[in-house]
Structure formats: C-alpha cells, structure tokens
Amino acid sequence: MILHPAALALLLIALLVSGLGIYAGYYGVRILARWDPVSGSEEQLELERRTYLISTIMSYILSFELMSLFLFVYTADDLHTLFTGAMCAAGTLAVNPFGYPALLIKIVNFLLAGVWLIVNYADNKGYDYPLIKIKYELLNLLVPLLALECCLLFAYFAGIKPNIITSCCGSLFSRESVSLGGNLSSLPHLPMQMAFFSGMIITALSGLYYYLRGRACYLFSISATVTFLISTTSIISFICLYFYELPTHHCPFCLLQKEYYYVGYLLYATLFSGAVAGIGAGLLMPFRKIGSLLHIIPGIQRSLTLITLVCYLIFSLITVWKIVFSALKLG
Amino acid sequence: MIELSRITKSFNSGKPNQFTAVDNVSLVINPAQITVFKGPSGSGKTSLLTMIGCMARPTSGRIFLRGVAAAVPFQQEGAESVEITSLPERFLNEIRRSTFGFIFQQFNLVKGISSLENVMLPAYPTGEGRALFRARALNLMEQFSISRLAGQQVELLSGGELQRVAIARALINNPAIIVADEPTAHLDSKLSQEFMEIAGRLKGEGKSVLIASHDPIVFDSPLVDSLIEMRDGAVDASRGRR
Amino acid sequence: MKNVQKAIERHLNILEFTLASLLRRKAKNLSLLAMYLLVVFMLASLQFFVTALKREAAIILDDAPDMVVQRLMAGRQDLVPGSYASEIALIKGVTAVRPRLWGYYYDALNGANYTIMASDDPTAVAERASIGSGIARSRNLAVGDLLPLISYDKNPIMLEIGTIFPSGSDLIAADLIMITPEDFHKLFNFPSGQATDLAVTVHNPKELPTVAAKVASQLPDSRPILKSEIMRTYQSIFDWRGGMTLVILTTSLLSFIIFAWDKATGLSAEERKEIGILKSIGWETSDVLLLKLWEGTVISLTAFLLGVVLAYWHVFFLSAPLFAQALKGWSVIYPRFQLIPVVDAYQLTILFFLTVVPYTTATVIPCWRAATIDPDAAMRY
Ligand SMILES: Nc1ncnc2c1ncn2[C@@H]1O[C@H](COP(=O)(O)OP(=O)(O)OP(=O)(O)O)[C@@H](O)[C@H]1O
Ligand SMILES: [Mg+2]
Numbered sequence: 001m002i003l004h005p006a007a008l009a010l011l012l013i014a015l016l017v018s019g020l021g022i023y024a025g026y027y028g029v030r031i032l033a034r035w036d037p038v039s040g041s042e043e044q045l046e047l048e049r050r051t052y053l054i055s056t057i058m059s060y061i062l063s064f065e066l067m068s069l070f071l072f073v074y075t076a077d078d079l080h081t082l083f084t085g086a087m088c089a090a091g092t093l094a095v096n097p098f099g100y101p102a103l104l105i106k107i108v109n110f111l112l113a114g115v116w117l118i119v120n121y122a123d124n125k126g127y128d129y130p131l132i133k134i135k136y137e138l139l140n141l142l143v144p145l146l147a148l149e150c151c152l153l154f155a156y157f158a159g160i161k162p163n164i165i166t167s168c169c170g171s172l173f174s175r176e177s178v179s180l181g182g183n184l185s186s187l188p189h190l191p192m193q194m195a196f197f198s199g200m201i202i203t204a205l206s207g208l209y210y211y212l213r214g215r216a217c218y219l220f221s222i223s224a225t226v227t228f229l230i231s232t233t234s235i236i237s238f239i240c241l242y243f244y245e246l247p248t249h250h251c252p253f254c255l256l257q258k259e260y261y262y263v264g265y266l267l268y269a270t271l272f273s274g275a276v277a278g279i280g281a282g283l284l285m286p287f288r289k290i291g292s293l294l295h296i297i298p299g300i301q302r303s304l305t306l307i308t309l310v311c312y313l314i315f316s317l318i319t320v321w322k323i324v325f326s327a328l329k330l331g
Numbered sequence: 332m333i334e335l336s337r338i339t340k341s342f343n344s345g346k347p348n349q350f351t352a353v354d355n356v357s358l359v360i361n362p363a364q365i366t367v368f369k370g371p372s373g374s375g376k377t378s379l380l381t382m383i384g385c386m387a388r389p390t391s392g393r394i395f396l397r398g399v400a401a402a403v404p405f406q407q408e409g410a411e412s413v414e415i416t417s418l419p420e421r422f423l424n425e426i427r428r429s430t431f432g433f434i435f436q437q438f439n440l441v442k443g444i445s446s447l448e449n450v451m452l453p454a455y456p457t458g459e460g461r462a463l464f465r466a467r468a469l470n471l472m473e474q475f476s477i478s479r480l481a482g483q484q485v486e487l488l489s490g491g492e493l494q495r496v497a498i499a500r501a502l503i504n505n506p507a508i509i510v511a512d513e514p515t516a517h518l519d520s521k522l523s524q525e526f527m528e529i530a531g532r533l534k535g536e537g538k539s540v541l542i543a544s545h546d547p548i549v550f551d552s553p554l555v556d557s558l559i560e561m562r563d564g565a566v567d568a569s570r571g572r573r
Numbered sequence: 574m575k576n577v578q579k580a581i582e583r584h585l586n587i588l589e590f591t592l593a594s595l596l597r598r599k600a601k602n603l604s605l606l607a608m609y610l611l612v613v614f615m616l617a618s619l620q621f622f623v624t625a626l627k628r629e630a631a632i633i634l635d636d637a638p639d640m641v642v643q644r645l646m647a648g649r650q651d652l653v654p655g656s657y658a659s660e661i662a663l664i665k666g667v668t669a670v671r672p673r674l675w676g677y678y679y680d681a682l683n684g685a686n687y688t689i690m691a692s693d694d695p696t697a698v699a700e701r702a703s704i705g706s707g708i709a710r711s712r713n714l715a716v717g718d719l720l721p722l723i724s725y726d727k728n729p730i731m732l733e734i735g736t737i738f739p740s741g742s743d744l745i746a747a748d749l750i751m752i753t754p755e756d757f758h759k760l761f762n763f764p765s766g767q768a769t770d771l772a773v774t775v776h777n778p779k780e781l782p783t784v785a786a787k788v789a790s791q792l793p794d795s796r797p798i799l800k801s802e803i804m805r806t807y808q809s810i811f812d813w814r815g816g817m818t819l820v821i822l823t824t825s826l827l828s829f830i831i832f833a834w835d836k837a838t839g840l841s842a843e844e845r846k847e848i849g850i851l852k853s854i855g856w857e858t859s860d861v862l863l864l865k866l867w868e869g870t871v872i873s874l875t876a877f878l879l880g881v882v883l884a885y886w887h888v889f890f891l892s893a894p895l896f897a898q899a900l901k902g903w904s905v906i907y908p909r910f911q912l913i914p915v916v917d918a919y920q921l922t923i924l925f926f927l928t929v930v931p932y933t934t935a936t937v938i939p940c941w942r943a944a945t946i947d948p949d950a951a952m953r954y
Contacts, residue, residue, distance in 0.1 A: 439849075459582060
C-alpha cells in the first residue's frame with residue numbers, strides 16, 4: 001500500500017463515484033420496476049423527481065471520471081521513480097496485474113457515462129419519458145463497472161510496493177515483447193497508417209454525408225467507433241514514434257509528459273470526446289421514430305456528428321502535422 | 332380555453348389518512364373572462380387551482396389547455412390543445428412559465444431583495460436577456476405606479492404596494508392566464524376593490540383571470556363572468572352562476 | 574446558436590441571483606466558508622510542504638555520489654578499511670573511489686546535532702572551518718569568528734570560520750561543518766587508514782547495479798548503496814509521512830463533509846420558503862439545482878483559492894510552523910528555514926480532488942432535496 005496523496009485522492013474519488021453509482025443504480029432498479037407514466041400517484045411523482053437526482057449524479061460521475069482518468073495516468077507517471085526499471089506510467093502500471101485493467105475500465109466507464117448522458121439528454125427532450133427503460137438498463141450496466149473500477153484501483157494501489165522491479169515502456173511496448181502492448185507496437189507501420197487514415201476519411205465522409213443529407217447515420221457511428229479503436233492502436237503503433245522521434249519507442253503515456261508539451265492530453269481528450277459523440281449518435285438511431293422524439297433526435301445526432309467531426313479533425317491535424325514535421329521518417 | 336375532465340386529487344393515497352381534496356371535477360373555463368371559485372375553507376379551491384396552473388398533477392383525470400399551443404415548445408400529436416396531466420415536470424413547467432402568472436394570498440415575495448428584482452424573478456430561468464425583461468419589469472411597475480419603489484426592499488412596503496408588486500411579477504412573462512388564490516384576504520375593502528379593477532383591466536387585455544376567494548367584494552363584483560361554487564372537493568352545480 | 578445564447582443567459586441570470594442570495598445569508602455561509610477554508614488550508618500546507626521537502630532532498634542528492642559503499646559489522650555500520658577502496662577501484666567500469674570521513678557532533682550548548690565532514694579540498698587550511706548558515710545563525714557567528722568544539726578527549730578545538738555556506742535551500746548544508754581530514758581525526762580520535770564510507774564513481778550509470786553486485790560479492794561485509802535507491806527511499810518516506818498526516822487530516826476532512834452535509838440538509842425555514850416561492854413562480858427543479866450548483870461552486874472556489882493562497886504563504890513565507898516539527902523532525906537549528914516555492918497543477922488537482930469533490934458529493938443529495946420542494950407548497954404559506 002502506498003500513501004501517496006494522489007493515490008489517496010484517486011481512491012477517494014473511486015469510492016465516491018461507485019457510492020454515487022450504487023445509489024443511482026438502486027433507484028434505477030426501482031424506476032424500472034415501478035415506472036408508470038400515466039399514473040399521477042405519489043409514488044410515480046417521487047420516482048420522476050428521482051430522475052433529476054440521477055441525472056445530476058451521472059453528470060458528476062462523468063466529470064469525476066474524466067478528471068480522475070487523467071489524474072490516474074499522471075500519477076502513474078509521477079510514481080515511476082519508486083520502481084526500478086520504470087521510466088513512465090507504462091512501467092508503474094505494470095508493477096502488478098491490476099494497473100492496466102484499472103486503466104482500461106476507467107476508459108470504458110468514461111465512455112459509458114458519456115453515452116448515458118447523451119441518451120438522458122434526448123430522453124429529457126421528449127414529453128413522455130420515451131427512453132426511460134433503455135436509460136436505466138444502461139445505468140444498470142454501468143454501476144457494476146463503476147464498482148469494479150473501485151475494487152481494481154484499490155487492489156492496484158494496495159499491491160504497490162516500492163522497489164519492485166518492473167519493465168517499462170521500452171520493453172512492454174517493444175516489438176519483441178509477447179504482451180498485448182508488444183503485439184500492438186509490432187503492427188507494421190504502413191498498413192496501420194493506411195488503416196488510420198482510411199478510418200478517418202470514411203468517418204469524415206460519412207459524417208459529412210449524414211450532417212448534410214441526414215442519411216447513413218449507422219455507417220457514420222460504426223466508422224467513428226472503429227476509427228476510435230484504430231486510432232488508439234495507431235498511437236502505440238506509429239503516431240507516438242513521430243513525437244518521440246525514435247523508431248522504437250512505442251509508449252502511449254510518455255506523450256503526456258512535459259517534454260512533449262502535454263500533447264497527449266489534447267490527443268486523448270479529442271479522441272475520447274469524438275468517440276463518445278460518435279457512439280451516442282448511433283445509439284440514438286433506433287429511437288428516432290418514437291413520436292415524441294421525432295423532431296428532436298435528428299437535431300441531437302447532427303450536433304453529435306459535428307462534435308465527432310471536429311474532434312477527429314483536430315486529432316488528425318495534430319497527427320499529420322507531426323508526421324510531416326517530425327525529424328523521424330518511417331519507411 | 333381550459334377543460335377539466337373528471338379531475339381527482341388524493342393525498343396520502345393508500346394510507347389510512349387518505350384524503351380526497353378534489354373529487355371528480357369536470358368543467359370548462361372560457362378565455363378572456365374572470366372566473367371565481369367560491370366555497371368554504373377546505374373545499375379544494377386551492378388544490379384545483381394548483382392543478383390547473385400546472386403546479387401539481389391530478390391523481391386521475393385530464394386537463395386540456397386550448398389555444399396555448401403556440402407557447403408550448405413541442406408538438407403533441409394532433410394538437411391544437413395540450414393535455415397537461417401526463418407531462419413530465421419540466422414540460423409542465425415550460426407551459427406554466429409561459430402561460431400562467433400567479434398571485435398568492437401572502438404575496439410570497441422574496442425578502443432581502445428589491446421589488447424590481449422580485450418582479451423580474453420569474454424571468455431568470457427563461458434564458459431571456461436580462462436587459463429585455465428588466466425593461467419590461469420597469470414598464471409594468473410604471474403601469475401600477477410603483478416605479479418609485481423599484482430599488483426598495485420588499486420588507487418595507489405596505490400591503491397595497493406588496494400586492495401591486497406581486498401582480499407585476501405575475502405579468503412579467505406575459506402570461507395568458509392569471510391565477511390568484513385569495514388575493515384580497517390581507518387587504519382592506521378599498522384595496523380589494525382596486526384589485527378587482529386591475530383584474531378587469533387584465534380581462535380587457537384578453538387575459539383569463541382565475542380567482543379563488545371567499546371575499547364578497549370579489550365574487551359579488553359585476554366584473555366576474557362566471558362563478559363556480561365548490562363544496563367538499565366537488566363543484567356544486569346548483570349554485571354556480573354564468 | 575440561439576439555444577446556446579439562451580443557455581448562457583439562463584446561467585448568468587441564475588448566477589447573479591446566487592451571488593445575491595449568498596450575500597443575503599452571510600452568517601450561515603461564512604461559517605461554512607471558514608470551515609472549508611481551514612480544511613483546504615491544512616491539506617494544501619501539508620501538500621506544499623512535503624513536495625518542497627521532496628524537491629529539496631532531490632537537489633541534495635543531485636550532488637551525491639552515484640554509489641556509496643559501507644561496511645557492516647554485526648549488522649551495524651562500521652569503518653571501512655583503506656584496502657577496500659583499492660580493491661573496488663580494480664572492478665571494471667569503476668572510475669574513482671573516494672574514501673569519505675564524516676560524523677555527527679552533539680553541541681551541548683544549544684542541543685543541536687551538527688554534521689562534520691572532512692573536506693577533499695587539498696587547499697583546505699587546518700583549524701579553519703566552513704559552516705552552514707543554520708549554525709552561523711544559531712551560534713551567532715560571522716566569518717573570522719572562532720567556533721570552539723570539544724574533542725573526544727575533552728580538549729577544545731578552536732576553528733576559525735572561513736566561509737559560511739550561502740543560506741540557500743539546502744537542508745543538509747544548514748547544519749554542516751567542513752574541516753580538514755587532520756582536524757577530523759583530531760576531533761573524533763578517528764583511526765587513520767579508515768573511512769566512514771566510500772564514494773564510488775562509475776563510468777556508465779547503467780552499469781551501477783552490476784558494479785554494486787560485484788562489490789557485494791567480492792567484499793561480503795560491504796553494503797553498496799545506490800543513489801537511486803536513496804532517492805526512492807526518501808521519496809517513499811516523504812510520501813509515507815505525508816500520507817500518514819494526510820490520513821489524520823482526512824478525519825478532519827470527514828467531519829467537514831458531515832458538516833457540509835448538515836449545512837446543506839438543514840435548510841432554514843426561510844430558505845425553504847424562498848425555494849418554494851421560486852418554484853411556484855416558474856422555476857423548475859433543474860433551475861433550482863443550477864442555483865444550488867452555482868452556490869456550491871462559488872463557495873468551493875472561494876474556499877479553495879483562499880485556502881491555497883494562505884497555505885502558500887504559510888509554507889513558503891512562514892516556513893510551515895504548523896508542520897515543521899512533526900514532519901522534518903530533524904535538528905533544532907532550522908528556525909528560519911526557507912523552502913523554495915514549488916507549486917504545480919498536479920498538486921492543485923490533487924488538492925481539488927481531496928476537498929472540492931467530496932464537498933460536491935456530500936451536497937448533491939441535500940441540494941436535490943431542496944430543489945424538489947413542491948411548487949404548490951407556496952400556495953399554503
Ligand atoms: N399536501 C396535503 N396533504 C394532505 N392533505 C392536504 C394537502 N394539501 C391540502 N390538503 C387538504 O385538502 C383539502 C383542500 O385543501 P385546499 O387548500 O384546496 O382548500 P381551500 O378550498 O383552498 O381552502 P381555503 O379556503 O381554506 O384556502 C384540505 O382539507 C386540506 O387539508
Ligand atoms: Mg386555499
């Protein structure tokens with residue numbers, strides 16, 4: 001167990017978030033079981049009031065998750081001095097088997113909370129609570145994940161003992177490594193670059209087409225999601241190389257360091273926001289025919305599409321700019 | 332036009348102290364008229380007004396608002412009328428904010444802020460620019476000759492002044508319907524008369540005025556177009572006046 | 574676009590009303606603010622202090638040798654014979670081995686411990702010392718003054734003050750006395766041909782662990798210590814100490830949260846009525862929630878900013894009188910010890926997470942309760 005102040009802060013947040021989540025989930029279950037919009041009974045009025053509380057809680061959870069995601073990575077980075085062999089967050093996270101799962105689930109929870117808020121936003125615009133069921137089912141999916149995140153974080157920090165010898169980005173993300181990180185980084189550059197740019201272009205075209213014509217939203221949403229996955233892989237596979245200007249350093253975390261002007265924060269923030277908006281747009285698709293949402297969902301989807309397009313554009317521009325002006329040239 | 336169909340409001344339903352304050356009320360309220368609800372204490376006048384004014388939802392029954400659809404920011408199917416009983420709170424509230432103005436028995440002004448701010452208060456969450464509604468508030472205060480009190484804190488105002496501030500506040504969002512619950516209970520007969528004159532003026536501007544009262548100055552006033560008598564939560568049809 | 578503008582106007586209008594209502598209820602809000610401020614101040618002071626100490630230690634270690642070799646005797650540190658130095662010097666990759674002479678001297682006069690070190694400088698003059706600013710201050714010495722020390726055989730040794738180390742940041746230099754090796758032997762009756770420990774320089778830092786392993790195997794009673802290890806130990810000790818204190822402070826944080834909860838739940842009749850009025854005249858639950866959110870934001874930001882500024886002043890101008898004893902726990906000669914200000918976004922984020930986030934969480938349910946007061950309640954006041 002380490003008593004680093006940031007670790008304590010992160011554990012505190014995780015506890016608060018999962019506590020809030022479980023509280024919201026409890027009422028979510030009650031709402032699913034008891035919801036009856038035509039009734040004017042006191043119980044129904046009480047449940048309708050709860051929905052305000054749950055929306056508020058969820059928006060807090062989203063912002064706490066976002067902030068703590070970055071704090072977590074930054075802290076892992078800061079702690080690397082404690083471990084022999086660790087040079088950045090990659091090594092610190094590898095000191096025990098809970099580090100990477102904790103990070104992964106944090107990202108998933110952030111995406112899910114974002115999507116939930118999008119559904120919630122649409123639901124609040126309809127006069128007859130059209131999405132109430134799907135909304136609270138989604139919540140029930142999210143709550144156990146929030147609790148799991150809290151447990152993983154506890155296990156991770158409890159299992160940290162200074163002086164552990166760990167392997168860091170140099171070996172974790174090297175082509176020789178048999179780990180997932182190694183596999184990702186040994187993906188060949190050229191096909192990865194092609195995949196990345198085609199993903200971005202397809203997303204851009206389908207997004208624009210949807211934005212202008214209002215058709216092929218699923219195509220856009222799916223390509224935005226796939227592009228998100230490709231882009232995360234690409235960061236490890238080739239994008240970071242251009243920033244480090246080293247042909248072998250595949251670490252996705254060093255980008256967050258000061259030496260690279262914290263460019264990682266911008267990259268990840270745009271990528272994640274774009275993904276949340278893109279997934280959200282597709283998720284709203286099945287509900288666009290609901291009477292009370294007929295005139296509402298297309299507007300929301302268009303805004304979401306715009307957000308994705310702008311975010312991905314920023315991401316691509318930074319990447320292209322770096323590829324062009326980097327001292328490193330990959331064959 | 333407001334149409335109530337079989338409206339019932341129960342409190343503490345399912346519990347031993349269940350109480351039905353409004354029982355199966357159906358009636359029609361015409362626009363641009365003064366309608367007065369009269370009846371003994373506890374007969375359900377206030378309860379009925381809160382339901383018409385979108386403050387509370389009935390336990391059962393339906394309320395239709397006709398001719399306000401323009402003020403409603405969404406479209407129900409086939410609607411030139413809006414059925415308000417099944418709407419979620421935030422939609423009820425939208426309608427309430429744009430369609431109703433309220434005047435309370437105790438005037439219910441917020442202490443510690445100026446009367447101008449009190450008048451502007453209902454406009455804060457509408458998202459309208461402050462300068463716009465401020466000008467409107469000053470204009471209203473001018474109309475009721477209370478401009479001089481604009482900067483005054485409300486604790487220091489007299490009963491009549493409080494009343495006029497409360498009326499100005501009810502009008503700030505330019506509602507089509509004014510709901511007043513016992514507006515004259517704290518006023519002397521001269522001020523009560525004055526209130527009825529103002530109500531008449533509002534009627535002249537095309538607004539509907541709904542008043543709950545047991546003050547004879549109110550229900551005996553010649554300005555009143557229809558009088559609805561209530562007893563034990565039900566409308567006493569035999570004694571109403573049209 | 575029009576919607577965005579409307580949303581902004583709504584926020585501005587409600588924010589304005591929030592500020593007015595906060596000012597209207599000064600007494601209640603000031604007590605909350607004071608408590609909040611205190612918690613932020615304590616946590617921020619601690620955080621600044623520990624971080625500054627950590628950096629201080631890092632600066633010191635910067636000059637330290639990459640590897641120090643000690644000798645252990647029955648589990649305790651013992652003197653290192655000169656032969657060890659020559660033996661280590663033969664290991665591949667070692668560029669230099671420097672025997673070091675140092676020890677502690679207890680000054681009965683003011684109850685302080687000094688660090689005495691023999692200087693490597695061949696030009697050092699006998700009976701002349703360079704001393705740290707802490708000693709100069711506590712003994713009221715200037716360059717040219719005499720500093721009497723009592724040697725092992727109770728004879729006084731008079732040292733002339735040659736230089737006083739500038740009173741920079743240095744934690745260790747403050748209590749340091751540098752003298753010639755001859756004076757060192759005289760003062761402590763130190764056996765010649767021996768050293769306190771050996772400073773080893775290695776050509777390639779990457780080889781340090783290998784060299785250390787070789788030293789340990791060739792000289793079984795030796796203990797090689799790497800600078801990186803010391804650094805790590807320091808870091809974790811500071812983190813641990815800071816963490817312990819933090820845990821204690823968390824208790825106060827907890828009571829603060831309960832206090833905040835209580836304040837937020839215990840709406841006065843006046844406030845309850847006011848929210849009822851707002852709801853009855855057309856404010857919606859989310860409008861009141863927004864009002865409460867802004868209220869929390871204003872209070873949090875005020876408390877946070879003021880608390881951080883006060884803590885900065887406490888730690889870096891007043892040298893943290895509230896923590897210095899508990900945390901440094903070293904000698905008593907640091908009355909005016911000045912830390913170099915180090916504050917970064919990371920620390921502030923941690924502080925934010927430890928204070929504002931719990932407060933916000935504690936108030937979310939009470940705020941919601943307040944916001945869901947029935948609008949028709951106002952009809953019945
Ligand atoms: N929240 C509540 N819970 C339980 N009973 C209630 C509640 N609100 C009102 N009532 C009851 O409903 C009945 C009708 O009340 P209401 O205020 O509508 O009467 P009223 O006609 O306005 O009376 P008055 O002329 O005295 O104002 C009363 O008996 C009252 O006690
Ligand atoms: Mg009444």
